[in-house]
Amino acid sequence: MPRKNFRDHWDAVAIAAVILLVFSFVFGGASREHALRLALVELAALPLLVLAANRLVKTGLWREHRMALGLLAAVVAIPLTQLLPLPPWIWTGLPGRDQMVIALELAGIEPGWSPFSLAPEHTWRSALALAPPAALFLAMLSASTDQRERLARFCIAAAILGICLGSAQLATGGSGLYAWNGTRAGSVNGLFANRNHFASSLLVTVPFAITLGAAALRRRNPQTTALWLGALFTGLVIVALAAIRSRAGIILFAPVMVASLMAAWIAAGRGRPGLRLLVPVGLIGAALTAVAVLALPSILDRFDTQGAPEGRFERWPLVAETAQTYLPLGSGIGSFDAVYRSVEPLEQLDSTFFNQAHNEYLETWLEAGWLGIGLVLAFLVWYFRRSWSAWKSPPSREGDLQRAASIGVGVLVLHSLADYPLRTATLAVVFALCCGVLELARRSDPAR
Numbered sequence: 001m002p003r004k005n006f007r008d009h010w011d012a013v014a015i016a017a018v019i020l021l022v023f024s025f026v027f028g029g030a031s032r033e034h035a036l037r038l039a040l041v042e043l044a045a046l047p048l049l050v051l052a053a054n055r056l057v058k059t060g061l062w063r064e065h066r067m068a069l070g071l072l073a074a075v076v077a078i079p080l081t082q083l084l085p086l087p088p089w090i091w092t093g094l095p096g097r098d099q100m101v102i103a104l105e106l107a108g109i110e111p112g113w114s115p116f117s118l119a120p121e122h123t124w125r126s127a128l129a130l131a132p133p134a135a136l137f138l139a140m141l142s143a144s145t146d147q148r149e150r151l152a153r154f155c156i157a158a159a160i161l162g163i164c165l166g167s168a169q170l171a172t173g174g175s176g177l178y179a180w181n182g183t184r185a186g187s188v189n190g191l192f193a194n195r196n197h198f199a200s201s202l203l204v205t206v207p208f209a210i211t212l213g214a215a216a217l218r219r220r221n222p223q224t225t226a227l228w229l230g231a232l233f234t235g236l237v238i239v240a241l242a243a244i245r246s247r248a249g250i251i252l253f254a255p256v257m258v259a260s261l262m263a264a265w266i267a268a269g270r271g272r273p274g275l276r277l278l279v280p281v282g283l284i285g286a287a288l289t290a291v292a293v294l295a296l297p298s299i300l301d302r303f304d305t306q307g308a309p310e311g312r313f314e315r316w317p318l319v320a321e322t323a324q325t326y327l328p329l330g331s332g333i334g335s336f337d338a339v340y341r342s343v344e345p346l347e348q349l350d351s352t353f354f355n356q357a358h359n360e361y362l363e364t365w366l367e368a369g370w371l372g373i374g375l376v377l378a379f380l381v382w383y384f385r386r387s388w389s390a391w392k393s394p395p396s397r398e399g400d401l402q403r404a405a406s407i408g409v410g411v412l413v414l415h416s417l418a419d420y421p422l423r424t425a426t427l428a429v430v431f432a433l434c435c436g437v438l439e440l441a442r443r444s445d446p447a448r
Contacts, residue, residue: 017136020135024132027425028429029191031197031424046131049134074375079124086113088111118331129425132428155433202249203237214227259410267400312354326339383409409438412427
């Protein structure tokens with residue numbers, strides 16, 4: 001099929017991408033347990049992975065994205081190489097393996113071949129979990145502008161569905177309405193197991209809703225319907241965030257709104273804000289005022305720890321100290337829980353457990369060492385370069401999507417400083433969608 005035809009219609013790749021998004025939102029809202037549901041998301045990614053990779057090779061588009069594809073290949077390569085079996089004379093000499101050697105000696109067992117990772121089963125699961133975001137990222141590189149916009153609108157529709165489910169959870173106390181076991185009754189989680197991840201999913205969609213709505217004002221006969229719908233959706237998100245009471249969501253809301261309104265101003269044509277643009281802004285302001293009047297005390301309660309220390313902050317120094325033991329290569333992707341339990345002080349033991357570092361960069365340092373941190377820095381270089389290209393480009397459909405995507409990526413990058421949002425399949429796939437849109441900013445850069 002000619003390239004100009006398949007890029008303008010719903011083809012096999014676009015349909016497979018929608019199916020993957022559906023599976024991700026329905027079955028991918030948890031970061032652990034529920035292995036069967038997460039396996040369904042990974043299986044749904046396989047057709048898209050094959051179709052999207054095949055299209056990139058046949059069309060030659062992969063040549064335009066060597067840096068991004070190289071980063072993706074490096075991300076996949078780290079857990080796979082950590083699963084390779086090593087002879088005993090190699091792995092016994094790796095940093096942090098001395099306790100394993102001593103345990104084998106005490107048991108009278110001769111060291112044999114062993115993987116690099118201290119938790120190979122979890123490393124293998126982590127490698128499989130990369131299939132859905134990798135598949136959607138590859139698909140976005142060859143999708144048409146119409147297809148990318150429709151996929152972004154699908155994420156907005158899924159966010160609305162999550163808000164409706166969250167409203168029902170709030171109204172009924174959550175009886176029988178939670179998608180995941182272990183969720184605390186009365187909390188507002190939507191399709192997720194964690195309210196912080198639900199809040200992030202809403203914040204990622206806000207810039208798309210506002211920007212796509214404002215872009216309608218550039219038309220020869222401007223229609224305000226899309227703009228009003230974007231404003232109404234944003235107001236709905238504001239009310240939802242007040243009900244969710246996620247500290248991360250509340251803290252990130254202000255910068256997301258500022259950046260989204262800037263993107264909306266550019267999408268509207270960079271002119272003087274007219275009444276069509278100011279009225280929806282007033283609607284958003286009214287929603288903020290209503291939340292401040294009605295829900296501010298309960299929101300502030302989330303930040304009042306009454307002198308109690310924040311557990312994750314107290315544990316970070318120990319995580320950083322433990323990471324030093326396994327440098328320069330790390331302990332293996334997915335090994336954090338096992339490693340931390342081996343060094344956790346007795347005085348910190350209680351009814352809770354610290355299964356993640358709640359800081360993706362610190363956990364990457366522990367599990368992947370300097371190679372992982374180098375990859376994070378390379379990603380940030382890519383992110384800032386593509387964001388710069390997106391924000392300096394003139395108003396256009398592709399430019400609007402790219403600026404919104406840069407905000408969406410920024411939400412999850414910042415949230416990862418104090419949580420682990422990308423360990424949920426849903427947010428990992430949405431993150432890949434945003435990265436795929438943002439990567440195309442290189443192609444639309446006027447300097448090229």
